[in-house]
Each structure stands twice: as structure tokens, then as C-alpha cells.
Amino acid sequence: MNWTEVKIYTTTEGIEPLTAGLMNVGIKGFIVEDAADFEQFLKDTTPHWDYIDEELMAQMNDCETNVKLYVADNAQGMEELAAVRSLLAQLKAQDENGEYGRLTLETDSVDEEDWSTAWQKYYHTVKIGEKLVVRPAWEEYEAKEGEVVLTLNPGMAFGTGTHHTTSLCMELLEKYLTAEDTVLDVGCGSGILAITAALLGAKDIIGCDIDEVAVKVAGENAALNGVDDRIAFHKGDLTSQVEGSFRVIVANIVADIIIRLCDDVKKYMTPDGIFIASGIIDERRDDVVAAMDAQGIEVIEERAQGGWVALACKARG
Numbered sequence: 001m002n003w004t005e006v007k008i009y010t011t012t013e014g015i016e017p018l019t020a021g022l023m024n025v026g027i028k029g030f031i032v033e034d035a036a037d038f039e040q041f042l043k044d045t046t047p048h049w050d051y052i053d054e055e056l057m058a059q060m061n062d063c064e065t066n067v068k069l070y071v072a073d074n075a076q077g078m079e080e081l082a083a084v085r086s087l088l089a090q091l092k093a094q095d096e097n098g099e100y101g102r103l104t105l106e107t108d109s110v111d112e113e114d115w116s117t118a119w120q121k122y123y124h125t126v127k128i129g130e131k132l133v134v135r136p137a138w139e140e141y142e143a144k145e146g147e148v149v150l151t152l153n154p155g156m157a158f159g160t161g162t163h164h165t166t167s168l169c170m171e172l173l174e175k176y177l178t179a180e181d182t183v184l185d186v187g188c189g190s191g192i193l194a195i196t197a198a199l200l201g202a203k204d205i206i207g208c209d210i211d212e213v214a215v216k217v218a219g220e221n222a223a224l225n226g227v228d229d230r231i232a233f234h235k236g237d238l239t240s241q242v243e244g245s246f247r248v249i250v251a252n253i254v255a256d257i258i259i260r261l262c263d264d265v266k267k268y269m270t271p272d273g274i275f276i277a278s279g280i281i282d283e284r285r286d287d288v289v290a291a292m293d294a295q296g297i298e299v300i301e302e303r304a305q306g307g308w309v310a311l312a313c314k315a316r317g
Helices: 015-024 035-048 054-061 075-094 112-122 164-176 192-199 212-224 255-262 282-294
Strands: 003-009 031-033 066-072 104-107 126-128 132-136 148-152 182-186 204-209 231-235 246-252 269-281 297-305 308-315
Touching: 003 075, 015 066, 015 075, 015 255, 066 075, 075 104, 075 112, 075 212, 126 164, 132 164, 148 192, 148 212, 164 192, 164 246, 164 269, 164 297, 164 308, 182 192, 192 204, 192 212, 192 231, 192 246, 204 212, 212 231, 246 255, 255 269, 255 282, 269 282, 282 297, 282 308
Parallel strands: 132 148, 182 204, 182 246, 204 231, 246 269
Antiparallel strands: 003 066, 003 104, 031 066, 126 132, 269 308, 297 308
16 A cells, blocks of 8 residues: 655644644544754754764754654545645634644645545545435446435545545434435535535535635535535634524534534524534544533434444433
């Protein structure tokens, strides 16, 4: 298997929130290069050196704090890259004083202009649940009777149906969504869940994401599926720009953000509303459930796959 090296540039102060966020999206292997460590090393050892390699010294002096990781050159790796992009957008929004540095992502093989081309190598038509089918825009597919086909061009946004968190959400939407429902998709990414809701019959859908690239891609995908008249996408942090109440709220993000969302989500739910939460690594499942319980939200169904958990919930009596 081939691998892509990913470097994320940050600061010493940004290392902890960044690495915690990476673990939240399921990335547990990474290398931290902290410029402060290099500076301290030079300060402590330079007086004792008889000879200093100038090239090595230049590399140390020019070092910018970064976190390095590797993703597989396959569909899962592309999803991980998209999830990291979303994480960086979230961290930038939280970092009002710029303490975490530039939070930019660089890879050795996937440039922004090549992103869609890279997807085409790995991403193929996939069936999810009983009747949902996700088709890449560049593939032909003849729908079978009763199937609901969603056409998608993911661009640089997370959500293709290949990742367990997304497919689990789609299965729960298929089960709990009813015709004419109102839906809120928090952290909409590529728009796949909002569009799924529309194709299943929802009448009024709002999607929001902190990443403006994701919002743009989501809008394009809604138009591609002919449902852009029923979905409004906007850039925003969680529910900061949302009004009204919704019969179904879906959030395929990460555990820490879902825990934040629990504080407010009930006020956006109709009395019979369903809250579908995913993007939860299994080690954080209990933390999320505890946060929900503290806010009067109970789990009515749980699904797990590949180390990830999705929860369907409702407000407690």
C-alpha cells in the first residue's frame, strides 16, 4: 500500500488541541516536530560543540512547528484528509488570537487542484442501508427498482458514504426520517446527509459547516441532485446562525464537538424530534452518552462499525 505524507503547520500552543482533534477523527499515529524543542536543544548544546554542520543548523533554525501523519492512498485515506481539513477549519474558528499558528495542511502528492482527480481513483458507487446508493458524478449507474440514488462529487469536503461514520448516519436517516420532515445537518461537509434527507422526502433542510469550501461543495452537490430548492447551506459554527425547530437533527462530526452541541440541541428539536450523532470513535462513546444524559437526551438506538459509533436519540419524556 502507498501512503501520503501530511504536514500540518501550527505552534507549540497549537500542538495539544491539534493532536487531540486528530485522535477524535480516528488518527492516532503522528509525529510532532516542535520548534521550541529545537531552540532549546541549540541553546543547551551549541556551546559544547567543536563543529556544527551548517546545513543541519539551518534546518533547525528554519523549523516551523508541525504535526506529521500518513494516510493511505485509498478512499479511506481521502476521507481522512477531508476530515483533517474540517478539523483545521474548526480550530481556526476557535483560535481568535492566532495562538495556534497558520494551521495549514500540506501533502506530498495531493494538491488542491488535483483533489477531485485523486478521488476518482478510489471512490466508486456504493450501496448503503436498504435502498440508498451513492454514485460518484463520474460513474454511470442504472438504478434498480426502489433504490434512491445520490450523485456526489466530494471535492475537498468530508462525506462520500465510504467512511463508517457517514454510512451509519445514512442508515439511521433511512430508518427515522419521514416524508415532509424538517432537517438540520450540523457539520454538513459534502452535503451528503442533507441531500440524503431531501431524496428521502424531507421538505425543508438547513446545512451548516465551519469550512467555507465544504459549504460551496455541498451547494454544488445539492444542485447536482436537483434538491437545491429544499436545502439552504451556510457557513457557521454549529448552530450559531440557526433558528427554528427540526424534526431530525444530524451531526456527523467528532465527539468533543457533539458534546458541545448537546448543550443546545434540545431547543432546536421538535417534541418528537430525533437527534442522530456520529463521528464518535468507540473510546469516546461513553463521554458523549454522559453529556447527552446530562442534558436530558436519551439514546434509543446505537450502531457501530469499524471502531466508530452512531447514536439515534430523543429528548427524555
